[in-house]
Structures are given as structure tokens and as C-alpha cells.
Amino acid sequence: MSTDTAPLVELRDLQFGYNDRLILDGVSLCVPRGKVTALMGASGGGKTTVLRLIGGQYRAQSGQVLFDGQDVGALNQDGLYALRRRMGMLFQFGALFTDLNVFDNVAFPLREHTDLDEALIRDIVLMKLEAVGLRGARDLKPSEVSGGMARRVALARAIALDPDLVMYDEPFAGLDPISLGTAARLIRQLNDSLGLTSIIVSHDLDETFHIADQVIILANGRVAAQGTPQEVRASQDPLVHQFVTAAPEGPVRFHFPAPSVQEDFGLAPTAGGRR
């Protein structure tokens, strides 16, 4: 462990793209320990990609991802797996194992990574399920629980091994207002009571600003703003302003890159004057 003041996760001048399209173009950011950091930005802006880069599932074309001082991109599979045991990830739709019931889903990482006996595993699993309020749902199959519940089960599974870092990929998407509030409170509460560091990828401005200690806004492949929710809200940067006020027009492009309208609809005077 390095000192407590050093950020748990640090991205340094990261570049990443699929094929020719550059998604992240020189992103540098820090995720401080023990805090809830929100990663926001337009859809397709590379937020989930950042999570996958931190988890080492993608490798950046250039730049570094540091997790507790270790360069994630330079690790081999064993090193990466050792590192991943210290992080939990909550997928957008939970990604529960559909052939296992709720209890076995939460027990899965414990059974795979530890030699604990069943009695102890049972206690740990029930504690984790209690933390997300689903101790009574242990025998249900993933197909029998609602979307919001599935995500809470996935959360219990993500914290089963007591990780240092929990990453939430769109934890609020598609939730009703009540579940949304519950989920947000749960994230904050778990972060503080278990001493976690959390990264939330989200679109939901109000709820996210409410629970986050730090907000990072990604736009056009770069970090547009980084600071406390108050600082970001007060930002005069046109990009950030557009996002915070949810304005349709602004520096963030609404249109996917395309040929000009005239050209696509055949309105431009064609060279040579055919037809």
C-alpha cells in the first residue's frame, strides 16, 4: 500500500480508440481514496471504456492506467487477476449468472477465490445480501427478480471479497424513482461504511451530483471538468455548462460525423451538371 493520500486510480494521458475512431484522446484523471467519484458525459463518450481500462479488459494505445501505483496495462494475466480481486464491478444490467440462484451468485467469488468452509461462506453471503436488503431473496433465480433487485444482487456480489474499489456502470439506468433513490443511498452508504472507493458512471445528474464527492465530465474524448459537484455546477466552461443544463446544442456534438446534408440528400449542384 502506498500512502493514503495518493489516488487509488490514476489515468495518465490515456489514448484509446476502436478501429480509426478515437474514443479517449489524452485523458488524465485521479480517483481519490475513500471517495465517490462520478464519471459523467454523453453516451458513447467512453465512460464505460474508462472502467474497462481500469479493470484491464482493454489496453490503451498510449498512456498509463495506475491502480494503487501499479501500471494495469503492463501486467500479465496473473498480475491482472491479482489486481482484479481488489476491485468489484457492477455491470449495467447486473450480469448475474443465470444458472445460479441469488445466494450462489454472491457466493461465487468466495468459492472461486477462497477455501472458506460453507458455513462461513453462508454467513458472509447473508451479510452482503443484508447490506443490499435482499437477504430474503436468496433462493430466487435471476430470472425471478426485477432489474433493480438484480443490480443490488450484483452489488452484493461485487463487494463479496471486500474490494478496495467498486465500479458502477450506469447503476441508475432504467430504475423507477424509488429504486433510484435507494440505489444512490446504498452506493454512498456502502462506500462510507466499508471504506471503499467508488467510481460511478452515470447520466443521472441530480442523483449523481447528490452522492458524489468528485465529478469528472468527459466530452469529446477529453476531461472537460473535474471537481466537486458545486464547482462543476458553477463552471463557466461552455462544454460543462451544456451538460449540466442539459442543453441540446453546444460544443458537444449531437450529430455523428457525416457528410454534409446537401451532399447526402442530393441538394448540392453536382459537378458537370448531370441530369
Added chain:
Amino acid sequence: MKWVSDLGFKTRQQLADLGHAARLFVRLLWLMGPTLRRFGLVRDQMHFLGNYSLAIISVSGLFVGFVLGLQGYYTLQRYGSSSALGLLVALSLVRELGPVVTALLFAGRAGTSLTAEIGLMKAGEQLSAMDLMAVDPLRRILAPRFLAGVLTMPILAAVFSAVGIVGGWVVGVVMIGVDPGSFWGQMQGGVDVWKDVGNGVVKSLVFGVTVTFVALLQGYEAQPTPEGVSRATTRTVVVASLAVLGLDFLLTALMFSI
């Protein structure tokens, strides 16, 4: 000139796919050791693949045996050698039909379910979630299924052949009236344990590797969408069946020459 670049692109893509497949195959073989140490996972999969294929395998075996009894009798009685019916039925089943038909049925019954399962796990981000939990999906999901498929195939082929011989006996001895003594006696004297039964076992092992690997590969490389999974499932049946039939010829030719 576009077709030249298209051809080049296609070729390169095929080569890359082949490379992926080869890498997966080597990794699965590499993982056989650790997989054996967690035999519980393999046992569950053998139960799943084997038990649920048992009905279709036995029924098919029975009917293939019936038909062999009839057709065999029809041919043999022309030469006055219908007493060799038992030998004919047993050799056909043990050397050829047992492994091949079982492999084809196995591809349709178990292979497709493997492909769909892996493909849907991929589509539901389950494999990705597992990977992020520091659990290697190849080791935890694919390798036990591979070993289970390879071990299940010879057992199913044996069941197929055994039931088929009973079917041949029902038609030949019970219904047509071939002498039971010569039916069983010729079979006992004419079927060699190593040359005939052994070759059949080798074939069914090779087909087990082929079908299971094709099914796992198709599922693992499937596009994580509904169409992708459905296409992968179809490809499993087509590729596995063709591979089995092609390999069968190769193996038979090879075994003849030894």
C-alpha cells in the same frame, strides 16, 4: 480489381479465425490438468450433456439396429450366409455407425446447447463479469465443458452400439428367425477387441473432441446479439457434422492402412 482485395481480405480474416481457434484449442488442452482437479464441474457437465442425450441416442440406436437387421438379412440371404447377420450388425455399429451417428446426434443435441449457453453468457456480459472477478471463463466455463464432452462421447457411442445390436437381434433373430447361436457366435468370434472396438473408441474420442470444440468455439466467438447466437448455433451443427464426416473418412483410411 476489387475482387482481388476482397479475396485478400477474406483470406486474411479466415486465417485470423483459424489462429483464434488454434489458440483456444491449445489453451483448452493446457487447462485439462487444472480442470481434472475440479472434477465436480466436469461431472455436472457430463450429467448435463450425457443424461439428456441418452434418450435420443438410445432410440436412434434401436432403430438403426432394426434397419441394419433388415437390410443385412436381405443382402446376406442372397449368398446364403444369413448366419453372419450378427457379425455384420456388430461390425457396422462398432466400427462405423456407432461413433458417426452418435457424433452427429451429439452435435445436434448437446453441441447446440453448449453454443447457445456460452453465446448467451457472452451476450449477457456474464463471461466479462467473471473475467473482471478474476475468474478465467476459459478455465471455469469452457474447459470443464470440453472435457465433459470428450469423455461423454465414447460412452454415448457405446450405448448406441449396444442398443443397436439389440435392435438387430430383435429383427434378425426374434422376427425373421435367424439362428441365435450363429448370430451371437459369429459376432463373438469375428469382432476383434482392439481392431474393431478399439478403432471405434478412438473414432468416438476424436469426434467428441471435434464436436465439443466446435460448439465451444462457435459460442465463444459468437456475436453477442440474438442473431449472432442463432447463427453460431446453426454453424455448430453444420461445421461439426461436416468435420465429423470428413474426419471419419480420414480415420477409416488411416486405420485400414495400419
